[in-house]
Amino acid sequence: MKYRKTVRAKFLERPNRFIARVELDGKVETVHVKNTGRCRELLLPGVTVILEKAENPNRKTGYDLVAVYKQGFGLINIDSQAPNKVAGEWLAQQDYDVIRPEYRFGNSRIDFYMEKGSERFLMEVKGCTLEVDGIGYFPDAPTERGVKHLRELAGAVGEYHCILTFVIQMDGVSEVRPNVETHPEFGTALEEAKQAGVEVLFLRCHVEEDGFEILSSPQEHIGPGVCSHGEEKELREM
Helix, strand or coil: CECCCEEEEEEEECCCCCEEEEEECCEEEEEEECCCCCCCCCCCCCCEEEEEECCCCCCCCCEEEEEEEECCCEEEECCCCHHHHHHHHHHCCCCCCEEEEEEEECCEEEEEEEEECCEEEEEEEEEECEEECCEEEECCCCCHHHHHHHHHHHHHECCEEEEEEEEECECCCCCEEECCCCCHHHHHHHHHHHHHCCEEEEECEEEECCEEEECCCCCCCECCCCCCCCCCCCCCCC
8 A cells, every 4th residue: 555645744742633733844734643543652742753645735634644653663554544455455465256345234334345255254454553562452542333343243253254354554563462451342342252253363564654565465364362351372473
């Protein structure tokens, strides 16, 4: 996935979920933040952020904030639309006969429906932007929607091959654990989904200022074994 035109800026403040103020070319600019999550550990005053220039010249904000350099770690993409885009690009290379995004299922839209021969698949995608000591965590804020999707996937096992995919929006991280301190219910729902037969897939990525790509191959996946509730389980490195 590539962005059209990106520039560096210095982050100043985030008045609300949707906008931020940055210093660009010596001037203060109000930009759109393409992530409504908290990102509190990332969007700190003075950090370097990456902006994509808006395609519409008449838009109120001339740029989108899409990535940030985390001190002592590196570049993290925080564009909440990017995980589905790169997951779609990756799926297109996996020899599925049918791929349908935004698939209506029950009372929700699941990110992807796929077919391969007689098999049918449902895949929900979550982007991971929270890193602690080299481990990814999700979510960074409570997500009732995420819990709902997990329970719907668990209920569909048997009729479909159900997959929860974490797109890791940074380099150097190969696993994602539920952030039970922020949202205990998500950790519980994830464990229940795994026990029901939902597969958990980690997609490692290489992130650059002008885009990012998935590095994992189709074989690099796991089923049960994602740590939750502080539990230490052996994980196969992706």
